[in-house]
Amino acid sequence: GIQVEQSPPDLILQEGANSTLRCNFSDSVNNLQWFHQNPWGQLINLFYIPSGTKQNGRLSATTVATERYSLLYISSSQTTDSGVYFCAVANTGTASKLTFGTGTRLQVTL
Amino acid sequence: DADVTQTPRNRITKTGKRIMLECSQTKGHDRMYWYRQDPGLGLRLIYYSFDVKDINKGEISDGYSVSRQAQAKFSLSLESAIPNQTALYFCATSDTGVPGELFFGEGSRLTVL
Numbered sequence: 130g131i132q133v134e135q136s137p138p139d140l141i142l143q144e145g146a147n148s149t150l151r152c153n154f155s156d157s158v159n160n161l162q163w164f165h166q167n168p169w170g171q172l173i174n175l176f177y178i179p180s181g182t183k184q185n186g187r188l189s190a191t192t193v194a195t196e197r198y199s200l201l202y203i204s205s206s207q208t209t210d211s212g213v214y215f216c217a218v219a220n221t222g223t224a225s226k227l228t229f230g231t232g233t234r235l236q237v238t239l
Numbered sequence: 240d241a242d243v244t245q246t247p248r249n250r251i252t253k254t255g256k257r258i259m260l261e262c263s264q265t266k267g268h269d270r271m272y273w274y275r276q277d278p279g280l281g282l283r284l285i286y287y288s289f290d291v292k293d294i295n296k297g298e299i300s301d302g303y304s305v306s307r308q309a310q311a312k313f314s315l316s317l318e319s320a321i322p323n324q325t326a327l328y329f330c331a332t333s334d335t336g337v338p339g340e341l342f343f344g345e346g347s348r349l350t351v352l
Binding site for chain 1: 279280281282283284327329339340341342343345346348
């Protein structure tokens with residue numbers, strides 16, 4: 130199956146700083162999603178982005194499918210951005226084959 | 240109210256007991272999933288269902304069973320719980336077509352003593 134590697138595994142930022150999270154995958158994909166798990170365990174879908182670039186407020190994501198990686202950008206970080214960010218990929222269009230990475234744990238401090 | 244609701248949110252049980260986790264959704268999605276999350280790991284798929292008559296095993300189905308009682312309801316059972324089934328369990332839904340974005344419930348934390 131597809132291997133998914135996320136980096137860095139842990140990240141500590143001061144409020145207001147910017148960050149880039151990376152997701153590398155071992156095969157071609159046509160389904161890639163980014164999720165945020167908050168400190169209370171809730172999982173939120175941030176982006177569906179198998180290719181191209183999307184932006185939602187202070188968050189944006191870029192996937193370069195031909196080079197098998199995706200980047201999640203967080204600008205002007207806030208303490209509410211803390212939590213774990215997961216990348217999940219599949220080489221089919223359906224979510225049933227999604228493989229999750231082990232996540233990047235982000236802590237934003239005052 | 241949440242679009243995807245899981246009950247119970249927390250449960251402590253003993254080895255050998257039967258436990259059921261329930262999931263209901265108001266998103267109108269046909270597809271429903273059960274995932275397991277262990278500390279430091281990503282999510283792993285236990286079972287998924289594309290409609291009421293369709294049940295499929297995921298990556299780690301041993302020791303689990305599921306029932307799709309209606310389009311909106313999907314339950315996960317541990318027939319005889321064991322300590323290594325202690326984990327955070329998530330129900331999720333997705334729409335029928337592409338892109339298959341996942342929407343998660345709030346999670347059920349299960350501890351097996």
